[in-house]
Amino acid sequence: MRNVVQRLYQLFSHEDRLLILIDPDPDAIASALALKRLLWHRLTSCVIASIRPITRPQNQRMVQLLSIALTPLQEIKPEDYNRKALIDSQPSHHELLGPHHYDVIIDHHPRVPETKARLVDIRPEYGATATIMTEYLREARIKPSLKLASALYYGIKTDTSNFERPAIEADVRAFHYLFGFTRRPVVRRLEFAEFNIPMLGYFQQALNRFRIRHSRLYAFLGPVNTPDILVILADFFLRAGEVSWTIVGGIYQDKLVIIFRNDGLRKNAGRLALQAFGKLGSAGGHAASARAEVPLDHTGMNPIAQWQEWQDFIIHQVEDHGRLQPPDNAKGEVLAKPAD
Numbered sequence: 001m002r003n004v005v006q007r008l009y010q011l012f013s014h015e016d017r018l019l020i021l022i023d024p025d026p027d028a029i030a031s032a033l034a035l036k037r038l039l040w041h042r043l044t045s046c047v048i049a050s051i052r053p054i055t056r057p058q059n060q061r062m063v064q065l066l067s068i069a070l071t072p073l074q075e076i077k078p079e080d081y082n083r084k085a086l087i088d089s090q091p092s093h094h095e096l097l098g099p100h101h102y103d104v105i106i107d108h109h110p111r112v113p114e115t116k117a118r119l120v121d122i123r124p125e126y127g128a129t130a131t132i133m134t135e136y137l138r139e140a141r142i143k144p145s146l147k148l149a150s151a152l153y154y155g156i157k158t159d160t161s162n163f164e165r166p167a168i169e170a171d172v173r174a175f176h177y178l179f180g181f182t183r184r185p186v187v188r189r190l191e192f193a194e195f196n197i198p199m200l201g202y203f204q205q206a207l208n209r210f211r212i213r214h215s216r217l218y219a220f221l222g223p224v225n226t227p228d229i230l231v232i233l234a235d236f237f238l239r240a241g242e243v244s245w246t247i248v249g250g251i252y253q254d255k256l257v258i259i260f261r262n263d264g265l266r267k268n269a270g271r272l273a274l275q276a277f278g279k280l281g282s283a284g285g286h287a288a289s290a291r292a293e294v295p296l297d298h299t300g301m302n303p304i305a306q307w308q309e310w311q312d313f314i315i316h317q318v319e320d321h322g323r324l325q326p327p328d329n330a331k332g333e334v335l336a337k338p339a340d
């Protein structure tokens with residue numbers, strides 16, 4: 001990937017107005033900031049637009065603490081921008097990302113065949129897009145500010161789940177490099193606020209309901225006011241040593257949302273999500289983390305079904321449709337974007 005920065009620079013001229021689209025998790029936010037920094041003084045304007053509001057307390061804190069300017073996509077006229085970039089996602093990952101022509105796409109999710117842009121840099125083996133962007137900055141000989149370094153550092157930390165999820169040496173190298181530009185109190189403060197008090201009620205509910213089958217832990221929460229809590233609980237339950245998979249579902253805005261996590265040992269969460277729910281809705285992700293979203297009317301469930309019935313439905317879909325011990329070399333194509 002030599003000279004990728006030169007190729008990037010050649011795409012833009014001073015008259016250009018660039019819109020950077022992101023699905024706002026820390027990796028995406030940090031990576032968008034890095035792209036903006038790389039193109040600083042090379043454009044007329046550059047705006048980072050978020051396709052959804054940031055609801056996860058930790059991510060809200062990152063944006064506040066580092067005073068990062070993000071604009072909701074709804075407040076933007078995309079036609080005001082003659083250039084567009086998509087960072088840490090691909091167009092098919094979300095309906096709001098699909099209908100644009102992109103100049104640049106930089107991502108680390110499995111490559112979707114339809115992903116096209118003037119410059120496409122997809123490195124699925126990387127633990128974080130922030131690692132790719134750190135390499136760009138180094139190649140461009142740009143020293144990151146405290147704000148940018150902290151954001152990228154935190155992006156790598158969260159996307160690799162402190163290097164518990166798949167990562168490569170490049171991630172470690174970028175992390176180490178960024179460490180020299182950040183400060184401990186800033187990083188410490190980013191770590192706080194993992195969840196908030198109202199979310200504790202969901203912990204209680206999940207602790208009362210969870211069920212374990214063959215070292216897989218299932219929990220169904222019913223309606224939730226944000227799918228973030230499903231992600232937090234899936235990560236939380238994986239801390240139990242006996243558990244090798246966590247599959248946590250809930251209902252959010254007329255959709256059944258299911259989060260998959262595993263211990264990363266010869267497992268493929270993206271493939272399991274796709275096998276279990278791909279026929280009903282969108283599903284996919286990485287090897288150790290994935291997500292499925294199914295419109296409620298595709299589930300065939302009674303609208304007044306009790307939580308036990310929903311939990312059984314999820315177990316049934318996973319156990320009957322997911323090939324849980326696939327051969328070692330099976331590498332399924334995975335399509336959708338996982339949870340942050």
Ligand SMILES: [Mn+2]
Pocket residue numbers: 027028088108127128129159
């Ligand atoms: Mn990412």
